Amino acid sequence: MDGLNRITYLRTLLFFAFGENPLLYLSLTVSVLSVFLELAAMTTMLPLSMVAAGQPLPEEMWIVKVVKQTNIELNGRSLFLVFIALFGLRVVTQFVGEALTLFLSKRLLSQLATRAFATLVNVVPLKEVEKASIGSFIALVGDESFRASTLVIYLNQLASLVLLSGLYYAAILVYSPAVGVSLFVFLVVSFLAMYESFRVSHRLGIRQVEQSKSAGSLFLDALNGLRSVRAFSAEDYVTEDYRRQMSSYMRTLFSIDLISLLTRLGPALLLLGAVATVAVLPAASARFSMEFAFIVTVVILLMRFFPVVGQAVTVALRVVADAKAGRDVTKLIREYGEAAEYGVARAVLLGRVERLEACGLDFSHNRERTILKSFNIAMECGRSYALIGLSGSGKSTFLDLLMRFYPVEQGRLLVNGVPIEKVSIGELRRRVLLVSQETTIFNDTVTNNLRFGCHVPFDDLERACRIACIHDFIVGLPQGYETVLSYRGTNLSGGQRQRIGIARAIVRRPDVLLLDESTSALDVETRKVIVRNLLEEFRDRIVLFVTHDGYVTSQVTHVFDMAAINSAERIDVVSRSQFTQEQVN
Numbered sequence: 001m002d003g004l005n006r007i008t009y010l011r012t013l014l015f016f017a018f019g020e021n022p023l024l025y026l027s028l029t030v031s032v033l034s035v036f037l038e039l040a041a042m043t044t045m046l047p048l049s050m051v052a053a054g055q056p057l058p059e060e061m062w063i064v065k066v067v068k069q070t071n072i073e074l075n076g077r078s079l080f081l082v083f084i085a086l087f088g089l090r091v092v093t094q095f096v097g098e099a100l101t102l103f104l105s106k107r108l109l110s111q112l113a114t115r116a117f118a119t120l121v122n123v124v125p126l127k128e129v130e131k132a133s134i135g136s137f138i139a140l141v142g143d144e145s146f147r148a149s150t151l152v153i154y155l156n157q158l159a160s161l162v163l164l165s166g167l168y169y170a171a172i173l174v175y176s177p178a179v180g181v182s183l184f185v186f187l188v189v190s191f192l193a194m195y196e197s198f199r200v201s202h203r204l205g206i207r208q209v210e211q212s213k214s215a216g217s218l219f220l221d222a223l224n225g226l227r228s229v230r231a232f233s234a235e236d237y238v239t240e241d242y243r244r245q246m247s248s249y250m251r252t253l254f255s256i257d258l259i260s261l262l263t264r265l266g267p268a269l270l271l272l273g274a275v276a277t278v279a280v281l282p283a284a285s286a287r288f289s290m291e292f293a294f295i296v297t298v299v300i301l302l303m304r305f306f307p308v309v310g311q312a313v314t315v316a317l318r319v320v321a322d323a324k325a326g327r328d329v330t331k332l333i334r335e336y337g338e339a340a341e342y343g344v345a346r347a348v349l350l351g352r353v354e355r356l357e358a359c360g361l362d363f364s365h366n367r368e369r370t371i372l373k374s375f376n377i378a379m380e381c382g383r384s385y386a387l388i389g390l391s392g393s394g395k396s397t398f399l400d401l402l403m404r405f406y407p408v409e410q411g412r413l414l415v416n417g418v419p420i421e422k423v424s425i426g427e428l429r430r431r432v433l434l435v436s437q438e439t440t441i442f443n444d445t446v447t448n449n450l451r452f453g454c455h456v457p458f459d460d461l462e463r464a465c466r467i468a469c470i471h472d473f474i475v476g477l478p479q480g481y482e483t484v485l486s487y488r489g490t491n492l493s494g495g496q497r498q499r500i501g502i503a504r505a506i507v508r509r510p511d512v513l514l515l516d517e518s519t520s521a522l523d524v525e526t527r528k529v530i531v532r533n534l535l536e537e538f539r540d541r542i543v544l545f546v547t548h549d550g551y552v553t554s555q556v557t558h559v560f561d562m563a564a565i566n567s568a569e570r571i572d573v574v575s576r577s578q579f580t581q582e583q584v585n
Contacts, residue, residue: 010319013148013151014155017104020108021104021107021108021111023100024101024104024156027097027101027156028156028159028160030093030096030097030100031097031098031159031160032160032163034090034093035160037087037089037093038087038090039164041086042301042304045083045301047079101153101157104152106149109145109148112145113145116145122425127365150318157311157315158315161312162312165308165309168304169184169305172301172305175301183305197262200255200259201259201260202320204252204259205256208252208253208256211245212249215242218238218241222238350415350416350424350428350431352431353415353416353511353542354381354416355379355381355414355417356377356378356402356432356512356542357378357379357412358375358376358378358398358411359414360374360376360410361374361398361401361410361412361413362374362409362411363397363401363408363409363410365397371394372394372397372401374411375398375411377560377565379544379558381511381541382539382540383542384535384542384556384558385544385545386544386545386547386552386553386556386559387544387546387547388546388547388553388559388560388561389563393563395562396516399516399544399546401420402434403434404420404425404428404429408420408421415428415432431510431511431512433505433508433510434515434516435502435505435513436501436518437516437517437518437520437521439489439500440488441486441488441489441492442487444485445482445483445485446480446482446485447481449485450464450481450500450503450504450507452504454508456507460507461503464503467503467534467537468499468502468506469499469526469529470496470500470502470503473496473499495521495522495523498519498520498522501518502518502519502530502534506537510541512543512544513538513542513543515534515543515544515545517546517547518545519547519552520549524551527549527551527552531545531555532555535555535556543556
């Protein structure tokens with residue numbers, strides 16, 4: 001079954017590669033032409049050796065016919081020039097074919113990595129993302145995309161190498177059936193001797209992937225948690241762990257390359273043993289005795305045949321190892337990409353969001369504990385809301401469902417009366433915006449951090465910053481709005497990061513603004529000003545604060561208590577006043 005899955009993976013990868021890059025057909029054609037040119041060039045060795053030995057040339061030889069038709073004098077010089085011309089064309093076409101394949105493989109790498117990343121960012125459910133480590137996704141988008149693009153090169157090379165070795169074998173079999181049969185037996189013995197190397201290479205390939213993933217996760221975890229690492233004096237622990245993992249990774253890579261080297265040199269050793277046997281045994285020598293010209297031709301063909309076979313075996317080994325050890329990055333693109341396209345095609349156009357309703361929502365992150373149970377809530381434009389409750393009661397989970405970070409498991413979540421799963425994710429997130437407690441800051445200018453991909457006039461940015469009470473701080477920076485912020489906003493305080501996040505949301509002017517403890521790091525007076533500004537700015541839209549702050553709950557028009565909602569077996573959405581209070585102290 002695993003072998004069938006790998007074949008399916010290779011077929012899918014090739015369909016994707018050739019579908020996205022039709023020039024691969026040209027590359028393959030040029031490679032095949034190059035193979036035939038080499039064989040044509042090498043077959044001129046027989047007439048050349050016959051001329052060197054002073055023997056007459058048979059009229060039925062193709063090279064003799066070609067030279068005669070060109071009215072060129074048939075001699076060793078003209079045959080040698082034909083050989084040079086053919087081999088020169090072989091080198092040129094080989095260069096063109098391989099250069100084109102290399103270019104297309106790098107292009108394929110870019111296509112796979114960017115589309116996989118876009119799929120992860122846009123449509124893969126958070127549940128799926130949270131199941132795996134960060135290193136796993138880095139390996140998928142980085143290492144696996146590189147592995148897939150390299151596989152396309154290997155498969156292209158393998159096709160031409162198999163064709164070339166097959167043609168050489170056919171030529172040897174025609175010149176001497178005895179040598180051809182002996183060569184076949186030799187190849188079978190070599191294959192059986194090297195079969196174990198394929199199995200070992202497969203196991204090492206799987207180990208290589210796991211080690212790369214593990215080292216990548218440790219690297220990122222250590223950098224992201226550098227403050228904690230240093231605070232607990234754990235620098236030596238993480239560096240030693242990383243050194244140990246990289247040493248194991250290096251040994252695995254060395255083992256793979258060593259097996260590849262043995263695979264290339266093993267057949268040569270077997271061949272030397274066979275030749276020595278023929279040379280030592282008189283009967284064998286007599287059986288293979290031939291004319292000098294014929295011996296020279298066969299030897300030349302064998303000298304080219306074995307390196308080509310060695311290359312083919314090496315490439316095949318890499319294909320098998322990578323195909324078995326690799327994860328199908330195209331599966332991610334196909335499954336979620338097609339689902340996203342299907343969803344967009346069937347999506348309902350929302351228009352302005354006037355009403356949000358949750359009707360009997362049930363949700364749990366795992367089977368042991370239900371977060372939301374028969375959850376009912378309704379919100380309308382022109383009103384402001386606060387959602388209160390103990391930590392872990394499901395406040396943030398409800399916001400995640402509104403943003404479609406998680407699918408609705410049971411019950412209904414309606415936007416303007418339309419089930420949320422029928423609404424385009426892109427349109428939903430343009431109209432419903434979530435500001436989290438932790439604001440992500442990028443190593444970029446303040447302006448770009450505020451715009452965050454939203455192209456708005458600078459005046460709108462400045463106005464949003466004034467509403468969020470961050471304008472005066474920004475203009476006091478060395479380059480004002482063009483000041484470059486540090487990675488993760490380390491040159492900002494928690495309150496400054498939160499205010500930039502709020503300004504980033506205001507700029508987009510959503511129909512629904514969700515704030516999940518987004519003012520928790522602010523001082524009291526600044527928080528009051530910002531809350532009043534937000535309620536004024538969004539007075540004709542929907543604002544929902546998830547908060548423990550009594551001031552915020554005193555300013556909104558409705559307060560929802562998670563304890564009251566989750567404890568009710570059945571609550572009519574219309575009569576939500578059952579669990580609404582005007583002020584919470």
